[in-house]
Amino acid sequence: MKSRAFLPFWVLLWLCWLCASAVAAGLALEAPSRTAKGDAFLARAVSEKPVHTFRFHWQGKSFPVQAVHAEGLWQGLVLLPVDLDAKEGKGRLSVTCVGEERQNPERVGRDIVFFEKKRPVQRLTVDKKYVSPPADQLERIRADREKVRAAMADHLPQRHWSLPFARPVPGGVSSLFGVRRVFNGQPRGTHRGLDLRAAEGVPVTACADGRVVLTDDLYFSGNAVYLHHGEGVFTAYLHLSEISVQKGDMVRQGQMIGRVGATGRVTGPHLHLSLLVQGVSVDPQPFLAPAPGPTEQ
Ligand SMILES: [Zn+2]
Known part of the structure; x- marks a missing residue:
């Protein structure tokens, strides 16, 4: 009798432990x-x-x-x-x-x-120095890459972003993320950003609150601003005619950071927007607020 009573007691204890772990879980x-x-x-x-x-x-x-x-x-x-x-x-x-x-x-x-999403091919014609950079620019291009890498190592452990991201210019999309690019007849990788329509001089505004981690004139990107929105979420705004913030500035969503231009490897004025998440370029479009009016494609 004693042992029969003893067994249910341990079964009960075991059940209690199971319940506790389910709560803790x-x-x-x-x-x-x-x-x-x-x-x-x-x-x-x-x-x-x-x-x-x-x-x-x-x-x-x-x-x-x-x-x-x-x-x-x-x-x-x-x-x-x-x-x-x-x-x-x-x-x-x-x-x-x-x-x-x-x-x-x-x-x-x-x-x-x-x-997989369908990724069309896009053929573009640009100045030939952007397809086969002159030898004396290779060191600059390498240094540009290093500057971006250093900016992306910025540590900002609080989340300053929320979804959706504000559109940096009102215009719709002119070139999608992931398009395979052929410049002057030569394949040159994949478009790792979203091109938005905008005329030269249109103000460019921050997609979300964040810290300015890079402002520079880069060979391919032209005048560029990189923002860190916290927890490894960065946006970059390329080909600007003018930069109106400085490295280290904290900016608010919607604050002007520069103006649209046609600097770097471009066919004309537009804004190239990059979204870099944990060091990987991803499509910004799913996270952007809808475009106002009928300009969105
Ligand atoms: Zn682009």
Whole structure:
């Protein structure tokens, strides 16, 4: 009789432990089940228990995100990229968290399937120095790349961005992200940004709050402004005629940062907008507020 009573007691304890772990595991992860190569996606972690920092794990890297307490839950939002040239057909996203009551982080995860979008070919004619740069410019081009790399290493752990991003100019799209470019008959890679219609001199405004991390005249990009919106989300505004901010400035969404121009490798005045998420160029279009009027294509 004694042993029969003893057994249910331990079963009960075991059940209690199971229940406790289910409560402690009150951690949820929201993310899309499919994402196009070349797009970024939004992932959200939600915890019922206090959390200081969520850590999202994606494609071999870990991205810490400060938790925000709202409506009785701790939440963390992150934008994560899928490279346009991703070889894999899917990725595994997971999240862990470290909080006051969590010494042993739990992990929840899900698979995200990658799919291809159609990427048309675009033929353009530009000054031949932008197709085959002269030898004396190669060092400058290398130095430009290094400046951009250094700017992208900026550390801004608070999220200053929110969606959608404000349009930097009112005009619609003139060239899509991911278009394969042929300059003067020679293939020159892929267009890793979004071209927006705008006349020379039109004010260019910040897509979101952030910090100016680079302003310079770059060989291919012309006059360029790079902004960091926090947690690894950057935007870049290229081919400007004029730059009206300085490195280190904090800017607000909608604040003027320069004017549209035709500097660098261009066929005419327009704004090239890049969105760089965790170091990867992705399509800005899905995150932009809709264009006013009938100019959007
Ligand atoms: Zn462009």
